Amino acid sequence: MMTPATKTNGQREVIIEARDIVVGFGDRNILDHTDLDVYRGEILGFVGGSGAGKSVLMRTIIGLIHKKAGSIKVFGVDMDKATDAERRAVERRWGVLFQQGALFSSLTVMENLQFPVREYLKLSQRLLDDLAVAKLEMVGLDSSACHKFPSELSGGMIKRVALARALALDPEIVFLDEPTSGLDPIGAGDFDTLIATLQRTLGLTVYMVTHDLDSLHTVCDRIAVLAEGKVIAEGTMETMLKSEHPWLKSYFRGKRSRAGYQPQGKAST
Amino acid sequence: MSGETLLDDQVQGDRLTLAGGGAWIAVNAHGLEESIEALIKKYPTVKSVAIDMGGVERLDTFGAWLLERLVRAFTANGAKTDISGLKEDYGALVDELRNVKLEGEHHKTGGEVVAHALGSVGENVASVGGSFLAIVNMLGALVVALARVLSNPRNLRLTSVVHQLDNVAWRAVPIVLLITFLIGCIIAQQGLFHFRKFGADVFVVDMVGILVLRELGVLIVCIMVAGRSGSAYTAELGSMKMREEIDALQTMGFDPVEVLILPRIIALIIGVPILTFLGSMSALYGGGLVCWLYGGIDPDIFLSRLKEAIALNTFQVGMIKAPFMALVIGAVACVEGLMVKGSAESLGRQTTASVVESIFLVIVMDGIFAIFFASIGM
Numbered sequence: 091m092m093t094p095a096t097k098t099n100g101q102r103e104v105i106i107e108a109r110d111i112v113v114g115f116g117d118r119n120i121l122d123h124t125d126l127d128v129y130r131g132e133i134l135g136f137v138g139g140s141g142a143g144k145s146v147l148m149r150t151i152i153g154l155i156h157k158k159a160g161s162i163k164v165f166g167v168d169m170d171k172a173t174d175a176e177r178r179a180v181e182r183r184w185g186v187l188f189q190q191g192a193l194f195s196s197l198t199v200m201e202n203l204q205f206p207v208r209e210y211l212k213l214s215q216r217l218l219d220d221l222a223v224a225k226l227e228m229v230g231l232d233s234s235a236c237h238k239f240p241s242e243l244s245g246g247m248i249k250r251v252a253l254a255r256a257l258a259l260d261p262e263i264v265f266l267d268e269p270t271s272g273l274d275p276i277g278a279g280d281f282d283t284l285i286a287t288l289q290r291t292l293g294l295t296v297y298m299v300t301h302d303l304d305s306l307h308t309v310c311d312r313i314a315v316l317a318e319g320k321v322i323a324e325g326t327m328e329t330m331l332k333s334e335h336p337w338l339k340s341y342f343r344g345k346r347s348r349a350g351y352q353p354q355g356k357a358s359t
Numbered sequence: 360m361s362g363e364t365l366l367d368d369q370v371q372g373d374r375l376t377l378a379g380g381g382a383w384i385a386v387n388a389h390g391l392e393e394s395i396e397a398l399i400k401k402y403p404t405v406k407s408v409a410i411d412m413g414g415v416e417r418l419d420t421f422g423a424w425l426l427e428r429l430v431r432a433f434t435a436n437g438a439k440t441d442i443s444g445l446k447e448d449y450g451a452l453v454d455e456l457r458n459v460k461l462e463g464e465h466h467k468t469g470g471e472v473v474a475h476a477l478g479s480v481g482e483n484v485a486s487v488g489g490s491f492l493a494i495v496n497m498l499g500a501l502v503v504a505l506a507r508v509l510s511n512p513r514n515l516r517l518t519s520v521v522h523q524l525d526n527v528a529w530r531a532v533p534i535v536l537l538i539t540f541l542i543g544c545i546i547a548q549q550g551l552f553h554f555r556k557f558g559a560d561v562f563v564v565d566m567v568g569i570l571v572l573r574e575l576g577v578l579i580v581c582i583m584v585a586g587r588s589g590s591a592y593t594a595e596l597g598s599m600k601m602r603e604e605i606d607a608l609q610t611m612g613f614d615p616v617e618v619l620i621l622p623r624i625i626a627l628i629i630g631v632p633i634l635t636f637l638g639s640m641s642a643l644y645g646g647g648l649v650c651w652l653y654g655g656i657d658p659d660i661f662l663s664r665l666k667e668a669i670a671l672n673t674f675q676v677g678m679i680k681a682p683f684m685a686l687v688i689g690a691v692a693c694v695e696g697l698m699v700k701g702s703a704e705s706l707g708r709q710t711t712a713s714v715v716e717s718i719f720l721v722i723v724m725d726g727i728f729a730i731f732f733a734s735i736g737m
Binding site: 195196207211212213214217220223224227232233260287291292293 | 384420452702
């Protein structure tokens with residue numbers, strides 16, 4: 091499952107296939123015939139300027155925003171033609187980490203983690219409790235956080251709990267919406283390592299919307315760039331750095347990026 | 360969609376050999392848990408356990424955890440365990456779960472439950488005192504803010520007052536008029552129905568006039584305002600509190616009481632008497648209409664009877680109460696709004712508390728005013 095990012099894309103399983111996506115609000119089209127493929131087992135970093143529609147594409151794929159045109163296939167299922175049961179089956183196979191965590195504020199951490207599992211599977215309370223603790227430890231927290239409410243957690247803890255909840259059903263793909271935003275560099279670095287570790291242990295596919303150049307350097311196998319409503323480039327960090335496209339140049343080789351750039355690249359592999 | 364799970368057991372002396380197979384994944388976890396628990400019970404005394412995971416095609420956190428639980432249970436019984444044949448991909452996951460520390464089992468004893476119940480009674484009693492103190496505190500803060508505004512009238516947020524006045528008074532007019540009109544109609548109808556038995560039809564006018572002007576007009580309006588605007592105040596301030604907007608104001612050197620709360624309460628103090636006046640008139644109109652259509656009392660008889668039944672002080676009693684009620688509703692709503700904590704549930708709870716508390720206090724105040732006016736002979 092841990093296929094590194096290579097150019098042999100032809101042989102790898104495409105688990106998300108977005109074609110000709112058009113999404114707009116009013117007259118303005120934010121996504122204009124956008125195409126994107128996500129391959130099994132990779133960590134895809136999705137970048138673009140603020141307001142370019144990175145989150146919009148992610149939310150369109152997971153079905154929170156309606157598109158005007160185009161088709162989306164997830165695990166080979168066309169989401170527009172799928173029956174309710176098929177769609178639910180697909181939804182069970184992905185997990186989503188929202189930007190603000192979106193933890194249920196009236197439930198404790200433990201209940202938040204158990205909520206999706208309880209809905210879908212009939213398990214004993216003991217197993218539910220054990221697994222919630224296990225998931226919590228996998229994301230680097232300990233069981234003392236179990237009985238806290240989301241309002242009692244720090245920003246970094248909220249992200250971790252939200253990640254644990256996204257992983258609750260052992261999804262095959264997780265969508266992360268700016269996972270490191272609002273974290274300090276150490277916390278963000280830990281989070282990157284965590285994502286890489288989980289990706290390795292659970293064989294996950296990760297779709298990460300991010301602005302964090304360090305994340306892109308350290309954990310992402312492949313980077314896709316969205317600008318003017320289209321994916322203007324995709325490839326490894328090296329490809330991005332070599333590109334002469336003005337936007338890519340200023341994004342990856344601007345002042346802010348110097349510090350993050352280390353030629354040896356990925357630490358996760 | 361997924362194969363069967365298998366767990367075969369073979370025992371030779373005090374050596375147990377287990378062979379796993381199939382898909383050890385979430386959907387099969389329930390059955391797998393049962394067979395694992397059964398195995399642990401069945402062989403409490405074995406000295407060594409060999410687990411062959413070679414036949415397991417798929418493994419996720421659920422299955423890996425159950426494997427870990429199996430290992431832990433046998434280890435706790437003093438057996439040596441050995442896992443073999445695990446697919447390479449899954450090694451990391453199993454290792455990861457080996458490090459998980461479960462918290463100590465925690466069960467509530469009977470004594471704890473009683474103590475918890477008693478504790479929550481105590482907490483509730485204390486919180487009544489606490490919210491009373493908070494209201495007094497709010498009134499004090501309002502007086503300070505008002506003094507500051509009076510000493511420098513430019514500090515008054517006039518735009519905000521007008522905006523709030525539009526929300527709590529102007530937009531409330533139709534519903535207040537409708538409801539008080541209906542209340543006037545109902546009182547008159549009930550009065551006529553029962554008074555007719557004694558031939559005392561015309562005293563209905565006295566009843567409607569006094570009841571509406573002294574008590575009902577202001578009470579109905581205040582209950583409406585508490586439900587309509589008090590709850591809105593609590594929800595607005597509560598969500599501003601949740602999003603740290605109030606903290607932001609404070610750090611910029613603004614007093615939230617002066618910026619947010621004073622304009623709202625001034626709007627209520629201006630708005631509620633106006634609504635009370637309109638509501639009382641509407642109720643009298645409704646009463647008069649029913650008297651005419653249902654009781655056969657002509658409008659001019661109604662009016663002349665009304666003139667005899669009520670004096671200016673009847674009207675004054677109702678109107679004097681209105682601003683005080685408004686102050687209580689506003690203060691309670693704002694206090695509850697500021698008490699909102701981070702969760703959506705807490706916002707709902709404080710909004711409920713705001714409406715219930717302000718209606719309760721309005722009625723209590725009405726009682727106190729009744730005693731007061733009786734003793735000064737109004």
